[in-house]
Amino acid sequence: MSVKSPHAPLLLVFAALLLGRSATPQSKPDRPPWAQPQPSRPAATPSNTPAPAPVNPGDYSPDPVPDPSQERGKIRVNVNLVSVLGSVLDEHNRPAPDLPIEAFQIFEEGVQQKIEVFESETQQPLDLALMIDASLSAHKEISFEQEAAAHFIRQVLRSGDRLAVYAFDENVTQVAAFSDNVSALQEAVRKIPPGAGTSIYDAVLLASTTLEKRGDNRRRVIIMVTDAGETTSHSDFDSARKAAVRSGALLYTIVVRPIKSESGRNTAGEHALETMTDTTGGAMFYPDSPRDLDIIFDRIDRELRTQYRLAYYPNPRGPANTYRTIEVKVLNGDYHVRHRKTYLTGPQ
Numbered sequence: 001m002s003v004k005s006p007h008a009p010l011l012l013v014f015a016a017l018l019l020g021r022s023a024t025p026q027s028k029p030d031r032p033p034w035a036q037p038q039p040s041r042p043a044a045t046p047s048n049t050p051a052p053a054p055v056n057p058g059d060y061s062p063d064p065v066p067d068p069s070q071e072r073g074k075i076r077v078n079v080n081l082v083s084v085l086g087s088v089l090d091e092h093n094r095p096a097p098d099l100p101i102e103a104f105q106i107f108e109e110g111v112q113q114k115i116e117v118f119e120s121e122t123q124q125p126l127d128l129a130l131m132i133d134a135s136l137s138a139h140k141e142i143s144f145e146q147e148a149a150a151h152f153i154r155q156v157l158r159s160g161d162r163l164a165v166y167a168f169d170e171n172v173t174q175v176a177a178f179s180d181n182v183s184a185l186q187e188a189v190r191k192i193p194p195g196a197g198t199s200i201y202d203a204v205l206l207a208s209t210t211l212e213k214r215g216d217n218r219r220r221v222i223i224m225v226t227d228a229g230e231t232t233s234h235s236d237f238d239s240a241r242k243a244a245v246r247s248g249a250l251l252y253t254i255v256v257r258p259i260k261s262e263s264g265r266n267t268a269g270e271h272a273l274e275t276m277t278d279t280t281g282g283a284m285f286y287p288d289s290p291r292d293l294d295i296i297f298d299r300i301d302r303e304l305r306t307q308y309r310l311a312y313y314p315n316p317r318g319p320a321n322t323y324r325t326i327e328v329k330v331l332n333g334d335y336h337v338r339h340r341k342t343y344l345t346g347p348q
Helices: 008-023 068-073 134-138 142-156 182-190 200-212 237-247 268-280 290-304
Strands: 082-089 104-108 111-113 117-119 126-133 162-168 172-179 219-226 250-255 283-285 308-312 323-330 336-338 342-344
Touching: 082 104, 082 323, 104 308, 126 134, 126 142, 126 200, 142 182, 142 219, 142 290, 162 182, 162 200, 172 182, 172 200, 200 219, 200 237, 200 268, 219 268, 219 290, 237 268, 237 342, 250 268, 250 290, 268 283, 283 290, 323 336
Parallel strands: 126 162, 126 219, 219 250, 250 283
Antiparallel strands: 082 308, 082 336, 104 111, 104 323, 117 308, 162 172, 323 342
8 A cells, every 4th residue: 555745745846846947047137138038939830831841952052242342442423523524626636635634624603613533534434336327238338338347346346345336227227236245236337237227316416315324433435427417317406406415425426428519418416416426526528438437437436545533512502403504614725625515404
């Protein structure tokens, strides 16, 4: 016959307390309530949740780690800074390099501005949109235009530069995306198919809006080879000009005229291009024959490599979304400077 101890219930209670304390983190009387250890809870796994599939190490790709050197190289652009590229030519129409900052004055709306940034030979990389008028293929000299453009591509592209090729007739078509692949770009130029019509305004508008999306701290340039006989654009002159101004692109226009006399050709597009080219700070060229194209492309290349860059913070700052006039002067010498004549202010 067994005898029950009168202390058995107390022993059971004491044992339960010991087990509970071993499963629960020790409290810290010297800590506030929010700092007390919390009991660990096993993660709940629904019974209908399938087990995770095994990971193949070859399929695993860790998140990329930012490169500190790339972060250091990024430039934070102040939206208030107005940057102006200037091509300075001497009395013989040749680029004039190595002028000091003291030789320049810059004005906005007639008020002289303080030059905050000055580069006597800017190293900003180029984004170029080369626009070839496909209607020129009706001319027997089309091979000269194609070969001159192909030569220019090899000549102009430097490290960091990018160029795209477009053909325009009644449509505007990108035949080579922005790249520095010289041979692929040259091949694209040589394979531009013939077309009908000439959509100059559409070409300027598309090139401008595309260049505007290419990022800051890069020079934007449109080079257009055309007979300037505007016939088939869907957009108009004002839309094209505004797009060019917004983008800050330089427009260089080479007009290959099949008929020399103005009375015998459509000059509306030609006069429109003269206005847009002057507004952006580019240049207009009228080769006497397609054989002069190599000389013209060489001149554009030399000009792009000897451009000055001036930048300033407008004082006073113009109202938001308004056009502001710019004037750059070069002192002490028989110099002519080309630069963009206006810009559009951003939001306040």
